[in-house]
Amino acid sequence: MHIMEGFLPWQWCIVWWLIALPCLAFGVWQLKKVMEKDREALPLLGVTGGFIFILSSLKLPSVTGSCSHPTGTGLSAICFGPWITSVVCAIVLLFQSLFLAHGGLSVLGANIVSMGIVGPVIGYAIYRLLKDTSVNIYLTVFLATALADMFTYVTTSLELALAYPAEVGGVASSFILFMGIFAVTQVPLAIVEGIVLALVFKYIVALKPDILIRMKIFSESQINAARGEA
Amino acid sequence: MFEELLEDVAQNNGLREVNTTVKLAVGLGAIVLCLLSTSYLSPLFIALVLSAAILLLARIDIKTYAELFLVPLWFAFLSAIVIVLISGGEHIFWSWNPLSFLSLSITRESINTGFFIFCRVIGGMSALLFIALTTPMTDLFAVMRKACVPDFVIDLAMIIYRTIFILMDQVRQIYHAQVMRLGYSTWRESITTFASMCGAAFIASWDEGDDLIRAMDARCYDGKFALMGESRPAGFRSVAALCLFIASGSAAVYVSQGMTLL
Incomplete structure (x- = not known):
């Protein structure tokens, strides 16, 4: 999924940076508010960031100028919303490019847009949509995280297709081609990621329910119902 | 799984004591030069110079470096092939239209494009590895x-x-x-x-x-971690090396303008 250093032409690098920067600025502003209000959120922010780092470092080869791996961003999006997640993701992506030479600096903007913005926004939207319905909270977490992962790849395919449109059929056909190649590894991987993160969430519900209630991620009655099931 | 974590290597490399800003300038300069180049030659030149610096000056084990380089290179190779197949061109060597919206072909132009992107990734990766292998994260904070x-x-x-x-x-x-x-x-x-x-x-x-x-x-932490900051001045030799590298890189980009493989 991370596009490699040097893979995108400089014009597209700038375009994606310009899209990413305002979102990051908004995220930084929100982060400041959260940190001022509740310093206890800091360890959770740290561990979600570390989690994203570890999960998205498990790479599998894929044919499209990047590679397939879980993203782990859905959990952070549910806990902190998409904009703070984008800041966390930006930090993680910077670490990955400088620790593991995974991703890159010029393409960092493009990678932030796909993994740090679009994925979490979709995940968060699904979570908000299902939050107050009677849908089981684990199912909500599963859908939010799996789709956050899927849409990260859809965005990456779009980024690649825009930079390298096919001669016949242009952007649309190269988008379909890139998507097709990604889908082989990514659809099963997204489902596995959803299952794994739903189970992780189950651990949090079992061991640290108080913080979920305090951060208003789910209501007390929902958490209690889930604990009853567990 | 994380044996390849570069942080440990970076803590003990030969360029550890060089000013961080100079090292970052080399890496970032190389990335910019690779992106500005229009030919496959200049990224290869940059990759060669930086690899020499990594192996000879930073004294990174050649096996570690080769392993780090080969995995992304394999990704880059596969991706370049996709681009060769879709980008099309006039001098067609081979073509195939499996679906109405999809046409795959190998042309002189597409081989040139694919090879150029492949080389640009090589250049970019070497720049990234240069930063990763010579600069520990703690210095970057x-x-x-x-x-x-x-x-x-x-x-x-x-x-x-x-x-x-x-x-x-x-x-x-x-x-x-x-x-x-x-x-x-x-x-x-x-x-x-x-x-x-x-x-x-x-x-x-x-x-x-x-x-x-x-x-x-x-211990009275208030959200601002006290850092020593940069204590190593940018020496004359390192700044001279930086200038020489940027100048020769720019010359390579300029001279090789528009050169293609085929």
Whole structure:
């Protein structure tokens, strides 16, 4: 999924940076508010960031100028919303490019847009949509995280297709081609990621329910119902 | 899984004592030059110079470096092939139209494009590896502060940095224990085992993070971690090397303008 250093032409690098920067600025502003209000959120922010780092470092080869791996961003999006997640993701992506030479600096903007913005926004939207319905909270977490992962790849395919449109059929056909190649590894991987993160969430519900209630991620009655099931 | 973590290598490399800003300028300059080049030759030139610097000056083991380089190179090669197949051109060597909206072909122009992108990735990767192998993350925090990144963002970055190591420790221990108990014997089993590892590592690291913050708060930590900052002046030799590198790189970009493989 991370596009490699040097893979995108400089014009597209700038375009994606310009899209990413305002979102990051908004995220930084929100982060400041959260940190001022509740310093206890800091360890959770740290561990979600570390989690994203570890999960998205498990790479599998894929044919499209990047590679397939879980993203782990859905959990952070549910806990902190998409904009703070984008800041966390930006930090993680910077670490990955400088620790593991995974991703890159010029393409960092493009990678932030796909993994740090679009994925979490979709995940968060699904979570908000299902939050107050009677849908089981684990199912909500599963859908939010799996789709956050899927849409990260859809965005990456779009980024690649825009930079390298096919001669016949242009952007649309190269988008379909890139998507097709990604889908082989990514659809099963997204489902596995959803299952794994739903189970992780189950651990949090079992061991640290108080913080979920305090951060208003789910209501007390929902958490209690889930604990009853567990 | 994380044997290739570059941080350990970076802490003990031959260029460890060179001014961080100079090293970053070399890496970032190389990335910009690669992006500005219009021919495959200049990224290759940059990759050659930086690889020499990594192997000879930073004294990184050639085996480590080759392993680090080959995996992304393989990705880059496959991706370049996709681009060769879709980008089309006039001098057609081979073509195939399996579907109405999809036409695959190999042309002189598409080989040139694909090869150029492949070389640009090689150049970019060597620049990235140069930074990764010569500059430990801890030095970069000081640069971030100088670059006016807000304190709480650096604070968060440091917490994430610390948590990565806590998490890896947890994961390593739990993973070995699980393998010992045949936790990954079947596919279905693997999923549950993997999830329980993630969950346990998550909670344990969270607790450790809590303890860390509490311990730091007890020592009057107020969200601003005191960093020594850069204490090594940029020496004449390193600045001269930087200027020489940027100048020769720019010359390579200029001279090789528009040159193609075929």
